[in-house]
Amino acid sequence: MKRRTFIEALAATTYGVKAYANAPVADNVKAKNIIYICLDGGMSHIDTFDPKDDKEVMGDTEKILTRGDFQIGHRLPKLAEVMDKAVVINSTTSKTGAHQQAQYLSRTSYRQIGTITHPALGSWVSHISDRDKAIPDFVLVNGISTHPGSGFLPKSQSPLPIVDPKSGLKNSKVDDKLQERMALLKVINSKIKAPIADTYNEFYDNTVRFLKSKDLELFDIAKEPSKKRARYGESRLGQGLLLAKRLVKGDIKFVEVSSGGWDTHTDNFTKLDDRVKELDDSVSALVEDLASEGLLDSTLIVIATEFGRTPKINANTGRDHYPKAYSTVLIGAGVKGGMSYGETDDTASKVIKDPVTISDINATVAHLAGLDAEKEYLSPTGRPFEVADKGKVITDILS
């Protein structure tokens, strides 16, 4: 089915409920491309973007000043240098303290329930972009196995998975006999006349075209100079973000990059020495790289996580799950730079100013991508949904 007709078809299957047109308003699109980073396990807000003075809360983490005139944790010296392009939201709050449910919530903006799967934000963006391309407009790098994918949207909006950024797109090595085999394939296939055969013919033709095209190179980070690869860092996050930059440059709309290992119940500080360094190296490299290619004005970077971590340091020098207050960062297209939004109390345990939910943040991202966050869309069974649940665009942070 043509993507555009999907919503209309939905309307036909329901009972007179009006469906809405889904085309974005072109001049609304501030963020042509989005790189959405998911830190799986739950990033400590205290040790990264929301440090405090209280030594008992902070453990060994210290504060440093950023170019945005606010302070962040000392493990982020390189990001501190680009905070003039970022808005740090320290008032994210949720009620979901379990990993899988929180991962689902941050990707779909909805609470996970047992009777429907909501689409990930990337699938909404891809669905709305409605472009005829061989590859989807939504690529998932280092993805989690429980990813909601396109939910109730058409499967064509499912993310293209990249399991390992270093090895690129799975099974995409071109065999030199491809041409010859495709010719033989046509001999067998040509006598089948049916719509479903046409669909597969098209898929094969597109795939072959894709395999021969420059687009395939977008997935190959070996094409980047080794110095640049090193600047991003050798971590999966680093190499994933380098891949994301290449994809965005190739005009893929939405790239989601996951990074695990943030569940620091034990040895929080030594673990964060590594994790936060990876984050610092890679995201700062990405910001610089996008800026130097002239892409930062049209690309929005989001750093999101499942929840924060307890201000109280536990017996194993760790921090436990803490959904009540945590941090989210937006950098680049469409948002104010050098801004710290929302506030927690002196121990980073309670939001005391401008509380927002991940749904509000996703509504804001959706808005910048040109989606109407307040429109209702219908699922195939006729249930009405909004892109980011009841999320409200956070207008104060828009540039």
Added chain:
Amino acid sequence: MLKKLFYSVMLATATLLHGQINHSNKIDLLIAQDLKSKKLEMPKKSSDDVFVRRAFLDIVGRIPTYEESYEFRKYNDRDALIDYLVNTQGYNESMFNFYADILRLQKQLGGRTSAETYITWVREQIKKNVPYNKLVKDILTAQGTIFTNPAVGYFLRDEGMLLDNVSNTFQGFAGMDVSCAQCHDHPFDDWSQMEYYEMSAFFTTVDTRATDKAESKHYNKLREEARASDTAKTTKRAANDIRNFYQQGYRNKVDSNLKKKLTLPHDYKYKDADPGEVVTAVTPVGSRVKENRKRTNLEVTFADWLTEDEHPTFAANIVNRLWHKAFGFGLISELNSIAEYDELKKSRNDRLLLYLVEVMKEVDYDIKKFNTILYKTKFYGCETDPVDNFQGPLMRRMTAAQLWDSLMTLYTGDVDAWQPENRIEELQGMFPKMSSLTLDQAIKSYKEYNEYKKGYYKGAPKVGKYMAIRSSMIFDGNARNFLLEFGASDRDLIENGNQEANIMQILTLMNSSMTQQLMSVKGRIGQKLLDYQREEAVDYCFRTFIGRSPSAEEQEAFKGVGFTDIVWVLVNSHEFKLIF
């Protein structure tokens, strides 16, 4: 209107059944009449080559081997083939996938306990061809532990999510999607939130943690001991082990707790009751039955009501799903939503659907019998319909499971040769009375159990990085990813699979190790070809992969083409992945 029709068909059926009419013929008649009234032609009979391939795929979930289709062509008796197929292990495997997608069977239950005994139990029920209405009743009224009565797995699957469990029960077995009413009155249907709660109240008394007090007390004692020993050793292994051990084997026991009551949510906003008010269980549609705590367990009342012959959708739901499995399209297209409130939605052939409902009751929910009737219709033996006009079974892509099982058949020749063992008793033996164990004994038992658990796939054949076994036995790992890539149901939701194409599938068929393995001359097929002359070899390949001999034109085109290229072309051909 539908109701009127319902009674007229019921009357007609009663007379027909009395006269021992052949159900398959009657189905064909109802289809022919419908097509005639729409001025559409009856489809043509399919060729034997096409038929044998499709019958294998639909009934036993995989393509036939060269030898199997050869055997069929020799005798060429379609009814005999169907009788044979429904009595093979392959039929059970294919039906397992069918049920697993409805039951949302995953490797683990809620609370991360292993589902092995439950999975084994479901496999056994299918093997024994337990009547469907009994199967449903068994899982909805199950009591005991995962060892003493593995059917409790259905409740444990959704432990702590009562309302989701009830929504899924209703969707899976009554074909009604009422989940909207979980939070508010259904926007387009007559369902009110109150009715939803009245229905859910039947399951509030199902206590999934009715564990023996002495056992849990002893567990707490051991846990304290473990914690103390952990602090001494500055690790937390022992406490974790003992907790996992308890969760796996002791924590969950399903029993009735008639003291438990369901109350309306704090944000209940309708005038008929107040938030927090206690709800009395009442069945929502059909005959209105109320709870009677003194006489019967609540879930038993519900299960009786759901499975009674008068229920408006219970039989229609399974009929529609089985029809979909056999023919590739639903008589009502939304399998999980076949009714509005208490009335069936308009189907693509109302008389046929109502007749099939009667047949289902007539065969006493014997699914094998019912399937046999469907597969023995002339309509099933017709050419597939490429455009979904009800003129023949739908032309469609293999499901992920059919594709996987077919590939494994190509590798192994007999994908059903290896079977997992029924280890329910052994597993139960690994969890003796908790109160009889010391901490050290408990931890030792837990470690033994962990080792034993891994042995489920002992002796399973391997091909490359994959185990060459049925999709129905696969719940995680690389093979599971393959299945998901080709649209297998994630089993988070009921029958949530799809057969849509995507670029990753094409790349997998073109370039993956799966295809490479098939192309290897060292593989089963490559070796087989050594026995043949060139022309016979090409014929063998064509028949093996796409179930027919090459045409003269194809013979010509493939002259001089090597084995690996032939296999690549055949695996990627429409005729391999589509069902004709």
